[in-house]
Amino acid sequence: MDSKIVNLRSKMEVYNAISGGGNFADCPVRDVIQGVSGKWSSLLMMALAEHPYRFGELRRLVPDISQRMLTQTLYDLQRDGYVHREVFPTKPPSVEYSLTDLGHSMFSALHQLILWAELNHDAVRNARAGFDATQA
Amino acid sequence: MDSKIVNLRSKMEVYNAISGGGNFADCPVRDVIQGVSGKWSSLLMMALAEHPYRFGELRRLVPDISQRMLTQTLYDLQRDGYVHREVFPTKPPSVEYSLTDLGHSMFSALHQLILWAELNHDAVRNARAGFDATQA
DNA sequence: AGTGCTGGTCTCTTTTTGAGACCGACACTA
DNA sequence: TAGTGTCGGTCTCAAAAAGAGACCAGCACT
Incomplete structure (x- = not known):
């Protein structure tokens, strides 16, 4: 039983194995993905990838x-090392956010995912519309 | 004022412009990213990318x-057209989930992001540890 | 008759997010 | 000099989303 799961030495299984007691936090x-998968993270990364921005600009x-x-x-994002935060002692003080090398x-x-999203937006929208039509 | 924002014809601005009344939903x-950026979406995509899985297996x-x-x-994921759901009339009935072409x-x-995550996990963890140290 | 497996749904609690008021320090204006 | 605006936030409270776990029907096996 469950021969697929038992036999395959897949990455998924390895991550499960690593986690040991079911904690799973070490995967x-x-x-890493959690940090990027927030609702706003990717959007802010997109913005900062162009050039640094200040808080109010963002x-x-x-x-x-x-x-x-x-x-x-x-x-x-700063905590994970993606973003650098610099305070300039102007009046009123301004804060600039920029991407680090990381x-x-x-x-x-x-960016690969973003490009894919741009290219395939219509396909996804169509899939969604078709699905909703059958479910109605 | 705000010359950076006004002058640059960046993607970010285009997305803002498209949205018109501030709705922003058409970006x-x-x-697309929203659909992938859920806490579990990428993990399930990883699993299903290997081969189809049944509900209980997942x-x-x-x-x-x-x-x-x-x-x-x-x-x-099914609604967005990434996943196909098939019910087999076994007893008890089983349901298999698999990736579509999309x-x-x-x-x-x-996958590019996943590979990056594997390669740079330590860098992120170190950044996090360093940041927490200075904040303590 | 009882137990287990299937793939779920329903309810309840906790966590996360959103909306918006509020803050101090300074500059400019009237 | 008093009032207003800008800066980058924090604080509180309500709404939305997620987690925990009970419950369900249908059938097989014992």
């Missing part, structure tokens, strides 16, 4: 993000 | 997903 892919660029989530998402490196991988 | 990248493969979220995430296509883009 490298999950650990807020205007992504109008439907709340200030709270902008702060928090930038904090998380951030640029990660974005180049994320 | 293709957001629309549940055992990803032990810390709730049955509710497994159902819902698979439903969403799903495989999307996964090949997502």
